[in-house]
Amino acid sequence: MKSRLIAVYTKIGEKIKKLNDKLSQSDKIGAVICLVVLVSALLPLYSFGRYTIPLADDYSMIMKTHTAWVETHSVWQVILAGLDTTKEFFFSWAGTFSGTFIQTILPGLGDYHTYYLASWILITFFVAATFYFCRVLLCDILQAKATVWIILSTLLTLYQIEYLPAIYDAFYWYVGAAAYTFSYLAKLVLVGILLSALQKNKKGKLWQLILFGIYTVFCGGLDYGSTSMPLVILLFLMLIYVLWNKRHSAYIITAAVCYYVSWIITVIAPGNFARQAIVGEQNGVIYSIIQSLFTGARYISGWTTAMLLLFTLFILPFIIHLVKKAELQFKHPVWVLIWLYGMFSAQFTPRIFANYGSSEDVVGYTLNFTHCLFVLFWFLYVIYLTGWFVKTVVKQGDQWNLNYIAYYGTILIMAAVLIQGVYTLGSLTSARIILCQYYGYAQNYMSAMLEREQILLQSEGQEVVLPASEMPVPSTGGGDISADQESWVNKLVAEYYDLKSVRKE
Secondary structure, eight states: HHHHHHHHHHHHHHHHHHHHHHHHHSHHHHHHHHHHHHHHHHHHHHHHGGGGOOOOOHHHHHHHHHHHHHHHOHHHHHHHHHHHHHHHHHHOOOOOOHHHHHHHHOOOOOOTTTTTTHHHHHHHHHHHHHHHIIIIIIIIIIIOOOHHHHHHHHHHHHHHHOOOSSSSIIIHHHHHHHIIHHHHHHHHHHHHHHHHHHHTTTOOOOOHHHHHHHHHHHHHHHHHHSSTTTHHHHHHHHHHHHHHHTTTOHHHHHHHHHHHHHHHHSSOOHHHHHHHHHHHOOOOOHHHHHHHEEEHHHHHHHHOOHHHHHHHHHHHHHHHHHHHHOOOOOOOOOHHHHHHHHHHHHHHHHHHHHOOSSSTTHHHHHHHHHHHHHHHHHHHHHHHHHHHIIIIITTTTTOOOHHHHHHHHHHHHHHHHHHHHOOOGGSSSSHHHHHHHHHHHHHHHHHHHHHHHHHHHHHHTTEEEEEOOOOOOOOSOOOOOOSOOOOOHHHHHHHHTTTEEEEOO
């Protein structure tokens, strides 16, 4: 009996060793597993989009474009109406000309049945932009294999999405998502293009530079605050780098000139001063910078969690292999840390300077961008610090032998223990969205909203009282109709549907 057990255990051990050897020689299995997990996590997010409706500022931004479509059914007239709204906001509320225009062309222009298209576009763009940036960083600069690029890109995308502070506002409230999620992603693509140009030392053809310049102007007009400040600093450093090292600088100079001009236009727009008059007196520059550093440190401390450390352990073996083969020497880990910390903290400076809420009070839809940037910078610094350690502390010829099954098995067990003891499955974005649909909350809400839409469409010129309803997943910025018919959201909805007034019971 004993000899049989030994034989069984020996056979199991041999199979585990063969599997481990196979895993250590090929990243293809890991890449396939990662893609399957990513698709499985994203499908519920796409599905949930079908149960969302326009909220709050969605109505104010599409008022003119919706009217243009109803009256003319002309795409050109819709574009002109969007430009007219952009002009109006530029002089009365905000200088973000391209950001405002994007917000005016909401898919469906307020129709409940097509609102889901906005979230589908944003989710897809999130994945595509992250994968593109990682492609440039990992494959073009660090010479990673395609499988390693897929694995690391997938894990980065998953962590960013699964721990979003306000999932509804990241993808499902269009105006809030366009202002921050879309802006972050568009600028991530811009940085990817710049890194690719630097790596390849590209001169660039005239038509390419013109198109790139137009795209850069577009990015500069998306936001003048949170998502812009890190890029303002990065472009300045890139400009110094190419001029100091006498590299081809057409792309960097084009980006710097176009972005700075565009950004300055958004900053000095009359609408910003009108908005500032409502908010109140500005804070001092020095005070704002110091408070930004403290605010950045507070968020870094709060988001450096056990799950983030497990994420780091998960990607570490791939990064070790990656940096050992990279030509980059990773000589300045301290300076890179200071630089990343400064860029991360800089996003808070405009908000604190404008006195737009206290430094403690950063709303969820803004935090989505902040969290994504934090995770991205963490990912970048893990690569750089690991590269410094491998190239400087550890001898170059040392071999890295890892039992993948034992290593990742331990990590998965630790993750399971943390989820049971400290976290909950509900802390994961995809789990919350799945449960919301599994128990029918999302479906029941949408059914009630479609009935509500019919009431609104058939009540022109009337005072409308709607049944009470509650969103299945809350929004931190996109408010729905309330019981107060004088609230700004209620007034917007009344104007959109040509009602005398509207409120909830």
